[in-house]
Amino acid sequence: MKHDLYLFEDLLNSDSHEELHNGVSRLAKGMGFPSLFFSPLVDSGGARQFFHDQGQVDPEHLPARNIYTTYPESWLIRYQQAQHIRHDPVVRQATERTLPIFWDKSAKGRNVVFDEAREHGLANGITIPIHGANGEWSLFSVASDTAPYRDRLHASAFVGQIQLAAFYVNEAARRFGEAPPLAIRPLTKREKECLLWASRGKTAWEIGSILSIAEVTVVFHLTNARDKLNATNRRQAVAKAISLRLITP
Template sequence: MNPLTAALEFVESINNEETPDGVSKRIGELGQSFGFTSFCLAAIPESGASFDGSIMLSGWRPEWQQRYLDRDYVQNDPIVAKARTASRPFLWSSVARDRNLSAAAQQVLTEARDYGMYDGVCVPVHGLQGYQGMLIFGGPEVRLNEREISVLHLVGIYASNKVRELVGANTNRPRHRLTPRELECLKWSAAGKTSWEISQILSISQHTADWYLASAARKLHAANRTHAVAEGFRLGLIR
């Protein structure tokens, strides 16, 4: 498909989406049409801040996302570092070639390859009141021309604005910010469903359901799943 046509169809399609999960599905489909296997739409956290509350939509493999968060890789991720100052989309490979990268930064890129992300493109998103975000696509290799990169730039800006509009929250300094999947799993848990039952309802593995619930509990500073559900009700996340 012509890249411009794909972008226009994407913009038109997410205009009709009413949930972040719907936008997430559209981003994943568009990414696949460009040869990408993963994506992440997020606010860029302030230096020293954690990344878990900044993720708006995630198309990362759960194992990689858990590793990234547990090891606080955002502090050394050279892609995030460049996204803070970049105004145009850039390829991961352009960052990887920098001979001044620290060993910690090189380690993040090396481990990403273990999860199938050998290269990618990062789309910086800048908004009102100093908002900074990014849409990251990753995959086995990147073969994009300037026109295609410009198309992804448009997609990143539009998708970010759409999700922020849907959640109706300030995602620049998010607290207790659960991803749509985490919140969905938490709501089913509140309804008395087990991890296995949640996995069947959402068509995911039981391991993945457990991971989403554990991630939600961590973000809510909860000691366990029951505590996380209670915090969800207290904060108005579950109604």
């Protein structure tokens, strides 16, 4: 791997998602890892979780979501179809720590994500968690199909350069701004009311008493609002409604 900043600074000159994607591909070759992956994980408001609440995205459209990778397309499709992000120990650790994550240390015992990754040519690798200044989370991974001990030696030798590459890719992606928002169906007046009171810490029973409706009806409206906002739970739905200025607590 080259030990000069030009390898990374070229990424900052990218004028389009496609150009950055091509730059990431060149970076993968220069680093000696055929497979590289960068993706935002959670935005600063906690409202969007990539590869989780936005539905399946075709590999060719990933750059438009600020996701840049040289991973095999077969794995990108399988990962989404199986919703592996829910069980991926690397993703969980990337939102809890800042140190590099070596896959062989994360794969304690059998894990379906690692087992299937190996079938797609991703035997082992290293992931760099990136925690942004505004609370957003991203990750940067390099991987190969070599045996874990050989891959570990290679990654260990260049871990500093891998971290530097992660920060440059993250900065280049950040310059394109946030990924396009997902289409959101309009909320009804009642759904907004229920979200508003939920944002103020009221339970479904309390909201029902305030609005003079049954508790089960409140749950119905909150569930509909959650689904419309592409949120995974009530708290995320409230956070997203606030960030989109649909409600004002």
